[in-house]
Amino acid sequence: xxxxxxxxxxxxxxxxxxxxxxxxxxxxxxxxxxxxxxxxxxxxxxxxxxxxxxxxxxxxxxxxxxxxxxxxxxxxxxxxxxxxxxxxxxxxxxxxxxxxxxxxxxxxxxxxxxxxxxxxxxxxxxxxxxxxxxxxxxxxxxxxxxxxxxxxxxxxxxxxxxxxxxxxxxxxxxxxxxxxxxxxxxxxxxxxxxxxxxxxxxxxxxxxxxxxxxxxxxxxxxxxxxxxxxxxxxxxxxxxxxxxxxxxxxxxxxxxxxxxxxxxxxxxxxxxxxxxxxxxxxxxxxxxxxxxxxxxxxxxxxxxxxxxxxxxxxxxxxxxxxxxxxxxxxxxxxxxxxxxxxxxxxx
Amino acid sequence: xxxxxxxxxxxxxxxxxxxxxxxxxxxxxxxxxxxxxxxxxxxxxxxxxxxxxxxxxxxxxxxxxxxxxxxxxxxxxxxxxxxxxxxxxxxxxxxxxxxxxxxxxxxxxxxxxxxxxxxxxxxxxxxxxxxxxxxxxxxxxxxxxxxxxxxxxxxxxxxxxxxxxxxxxxxxxxxxxxxxxxxxxxxxxxxxxxxxxxxxxxxxxxxxxxxxxxxxxxxxxxxxxxxxxxxxxxxxxxxxxxxxxxxxxxxxxxxxxxxxxxxxxxxxxxxxxxxxxxxxxxxxxxxxxxxxxxxxxxxxxxxxxxxxxxxxxxxxxxxxxxxxxxxxxxxxxxxxxxxxxxxxxxx
DNA sequence: ATTAAATTTGTAATCGTTTTTCCTGAATTT
DNA sequence: AAATTCAGGAAAAACGATTACAAATTTAAT
Numbered sequence: 001x002x003x004x005x006x007x008x009x010x011x012x013x014x015x016x017x018x019x020x021x022x023x024x025x026x027x028x029x030x031x032x033x034x035x036x037x038x039x040x041x042x043x044x045x046x047x048x049x050x051x052x053x054x055x056x057x058x059x060x061x062x063x064x065x066x067x068x069x070x071x072x073x074x075x076x077x078x079x080x081x082x083x084x085x086x087x088x089x090x091x092x093x094x095x096x097x098x099x100x101x102x103x104x105x106x107x108x109x110x111x112x113x114x115x116x117x118x119x120x121x122x123x124x125x126x127x128x129x130x131x132x133x134x135x136x137x138x139x140x141x142x143x144x145x146x147x148x149x150x151x152x153x154x155x156x157x158x159x160x161x162x163x164x165x166x167x168x169x170x171x172x173x174x175x176x177x178x179x180x181x182x183x184x185x186x187x188x189x190x191x192x193x194x195x196x197x198x199x200x201x202x203x204x205x206x207x208x209x210x211x212x213x214x215x216x217x218x219x220x221x222x223x224x225x226x227x228x229x230x231x232x233x234x235x236x237x238x239x240x241x242x243x244x245x246x247x248x249x250x251x252x253x254x255x256x257x258x259x260x261x262x263x264x265x266x267x268x269x270x271x272x273x274x275x276x277x278x279x280x281x282x283x284x285x286x287x288x289x290x291x292x293x294x295x296x297x298x299x300x301x302x303x304x305x306x307x308x309x310x311x312x313x314x315x316x317x318x319x320x321x322x323x324x325x326x327x328x329x330x331x332x333x334x335x336x337x338x339x340x341x342x343x344x345x346x347x
Numbered sequence: 348x349x350x351x352x353x354x355x356x357x358x359x360x361x362x363x364x365x366x367x368x369x370x371x372x373x374x375x376x377x378x379x380x381x382x383x384x385x386x387x388x389x390x391x392x393x394x395x396x397x398x399x400x401x402x403x404x405x406x407x408x409x410x411x412x413x414x415x416x417x418x419x420x421x422x423x424x425x426x427x428x429x430x431x432x433x434x435x436x437x438x439x440x441x442x443x444x445x446x447x448x449x450x451x452x453x454x455x456x457x458x459x460x461x462x463x464x465x466x467x468x469x470x471x472x473x474x475x476x477x478x479x480x481x482x483x484x485x486x487x488x489x490x491x492x493x494x495x496x497x498x499x500x501x502x503x504x505x506x507x508x509x510x511x512x513x514x515x516x517x518x519x520x521x522x523x524x525x526x527x528x529x530x531x532x533x534x535x536x537x538x539x540x541x542x543x544x545x546x547x548x549x550x551x552x553x554x555x556x557x558x559x560x561x562x563x564x565x566x567x568x569x570x571x572x573x574x575x576x577x578x579x580x581x582x583x584x585x586x587x588x589x590x591x592x593x594x595x596x597x598x599x600x601x602x603x604x605x606x607x608x609x610x611x612x613x614x615x616x617x618x619x620x621x622x623x624x625x626x627x628x629x630x631x632x633x634x635x636x637x638x639x640x641x642x643x644x645x646x647x648x649x650x651x652x653x654x655x656x657x658x659x660x661x662x663x664x665x666x667x668x669x670x671x672x673x674x675x676x677x678x679x680x681x682x683x684x685x686x687x688x689x690x691x692x693x694x
Numbered sequence: 695a696t697t698a699a700a701t702t703t704g705t706a707a708t709c710g711t712t713t714t715t716c717c718t719g720a721a722t723t724t
Numbered sequence: 725a726a727a728t729t730c731a732g733g734a735a736a737a738a739c740g741a742t743t744a745c746a747a748a749t750t751t752a753a754t
Contacts, residue, residue: 004740006739006740007740007741007742008740008741016703016704017703017705018740019703019704019705019706019743020702020703021741022740022741022743023703023743026742038701038702038703039702039703040701040702043702043703055494057470057471057495058471058740058741059473059739059740060411060417060471060472060473061408061411061412061417061473061739061740061741062408062412062709062739062742063740063741063742064408064411064709065408065409065412065708065709065710065711065739065740065741066709066740066741066742066743067709067741067742070407070472072451072472079437080427080433080436080437080440081430081433081434081436081437083428083430083433086427086429086430086433087428089427089428089452090426090428090454093452093454097464097465102451102453102468102469103451103452104419104449104451105436105440105450105452106440106449107437107440117444118444121444121449123404124404124405125417125418125419126406126407126408148351148404149351261634264638265637265638268637269637286634287608287612287633290616291611291612291615291635291638351710353709353710353711354710354712363733363734364733364734364735365710365711365712365734366713366733366734366735366736367732367733367734369710369711369712369713370712370713370733372711373711373712385732386733387731387733390732405711406709406710406711408709408710408711409709409710409712409739410710410711410712411739412709412710412711412712413710413711413712413713413738413739414712414739415739695754696753696754697752697753697754698751698752698753698754699750699751699752699753700750700752701748701749701750701751702747702748702749703746703748703749704745704746704748705744705745705747706743706744706745707742707743707744708741708742708743708744709740709741709742710739711738711739712737712738712739713737713738714735714736714737715734715735715736715737716733716734716735717732717733717734717735718731718732718733718734719731719732720729720730720731721729721730721731722729723726723727723728723729724725724726724727724728
């Protein structure tokens with residue numbers, strides 16, 4: 001806003017060249033012991049003193065322009081106000097900070113146009129790397145990231161065969177486990193609530209469901225999956241649940257946390273006793289599970305590991321330690337039946 | 348990464364000067380009808396064609412360096428994985444996008460050192476404006492923002508008498524309403540669960556509680572407030588709730604959403620019937636409220652308005668339309684009592 | 695003392711845009 | 725025909741930092 005202190009001002013004030021100031025400010029240590037810029041103690045101290053006195057703040061734009069790196073990561077999720085992504089964002093923020101990076105966040109609402117806007121905007125802001133949860137129809141925008149040569153890592157979904165690491169849950173196995181939990185608690189007539197959206201996570205969870213169900217001898221597995229549109233879902237959930245209950249289903253699994261929670265609300269409102277009239281297994285953690293007796297078991301994603309691995313990839317891609325190619329990193333889910341421990345609240 | 352297309356490449360390819368390219372790319376129209384750059388249709392088209400063909404992406408750092416504006420807002424919250432801040436973040440993201448801005452997010456965990464780190468990092472990244480939920484002891488870091496002449500707006504809290512707009516809830520009134528809801532549902536012996544943290548929102552909510560309680564004729568109002576430390580709170584919540592219940596309290600209000608939800612969980616685990624053995628009113632929205640019968644009423648903050656107003660201030664400060672000075676914008680809370688359903692008790 | 699080597703510091707190019715100033719030739723006016 | 729406009733465009737100076745290279749100075753070696 002007002003005239004900011006620049007390296008030049010410091011140089012003038014300290015009576016040295018700007019190069020020297022730059023050197024001191026960055027305190028470059030000889031990387032390989034070879035000859036490098038050295039500064040006498042005296043001048044170094046004087047420069048530092050002046051910098052402090054004038055409250056020097058290096059200009060990030062100039063630095064970025066020169067170095068070609070902004071130390072900003074762009075994270076593109078479905079919706080940051082969804083706790084699942086909220087936790088991911090939090091984890092990434094912490095990891096990024098430890099590496100001197102910050103995180104820009106964008107929510108797509110599963111709309112390719114929004115994703116496109118965000119991607120363009122982030123490229124325009126000069127992010128050094130992307131972490132993206134791709135929505136349906138986002139191929140074109142993702143292509144732009146690739147062509148811009150900005151490092152890219154996919155998270156949560158791998159529904160595009162592009163040369164980038166993909167950090168995902170073993171969704172198939174996760175849903176098989178969910179069904180198994182229901183079996184163990186005595187459910188026999190099990191169905192699934194899912195989205196029509198064809199993204200890998202959803203599709204694979206449905207596959208896991210069908211896989212286990214056919215092992216159990218069911219032949220109409222696909223008919224046991226109820227798919228509702230992602231947008232304006234609440235009405236559809238009500239209808240689906242009403243339909244499911246009318247047919248005396250006694251076990252229910254869900255493709256996402258959102259479906260789980262809204263279904264629980266609907267069941268509750270309808271006066272259907274959860275874990276008694278119908279058994280359910282949740283997907284992702286939620287505050288509501290432990291309000292039931294017994295608590296609603298659920299399948300949990302290892303969010304910290306997912307984030308750590310994904311961020312590690314972007315950093316290494318940015319640093320040029322590895323080159324970007326198609327690879328899939330699959331993480332195991334955890335099934336949780338007891339109450340979460342207190343440590344859950346400690347950060 | 349690889350050589351990016353610059354304005355210079357386009358100029359060469361189109362056989363014009365770089366100035367012309369810049370002019371066309373920014374499509375500057377004469378601001379006051381005075382003499383300005385004029386470009387013939389032909390050259391304009393050619394430049395645009397070349398730019399498109401070469402997939403030109405303007406370099407944001409260079410632009411920022413030249414213009415002195417980054418079009419990035421820094422948002423500093425307590426914890427982005429808390430739904431309350433998640434919703435705020437989402438709202439801000441949308442508003443920012445409409446104005447061509449993006450949002451950097453930082454979580455302080457109510458720790459002044461973390462806030463300090465975030466603030467420094469954001470200043471270093473060159474944000475154009477700050478929206479901050481200040482935590483205890485963050486005066487020094489906030490001072491740095493002020494001295495950097497970066498526009499600043501406080502959100503949710505106003506516990507610092509500094510020259511910046513403060514967009515806050517009418518916390519006093521909100522909590523008076525919460526108590527009133529309890530009165531109406533028949534509670535007589537009402538207490539409050541709060542944090543030891545002395546930030547304005549908490550303090551004012553406590554004041555509201557005491558204000559209404561003394562109107563009701565209670566003289567020991569302050570003794571009716573249980574304050575627990577913010578960090579590692581779960582154990583404290585358990586103790587506090589146990590203590591409260593042992594004294595036959597029949598109504599309970601909470602200073603935050605976190606306290607509400609964890610208390611509900613504890614009460615539930617202890618086998619205490621909410622709205623029956625003890626009546627509660629929640630603070631901020633939550634998925635859990637409507638699982639009870641009748642649903643737990645709550646006090647809601649007008650998040651969209653808060654964000655709209657706060658963002659409006661930063662934008663106008665950035666544009667120099669207004670000058671930064673101390674002022675407080677107070678918003679009214681809403682009390683929500685959803686319809687009772689025919690659901691059974693959650694237990 | 696003289697020269698070579700080592701240490702400290704300055705010069706200038708560069709990163710990619712934006713923006714002010716100025717130049718050219720043609721059209722219009724007088 | 726000379727003077728005046730004006731459209732269309734080029735040149736160059738910023739913006740603030742980094743960094744290769746050269747220059748100056750000190751120290752060491754003979």
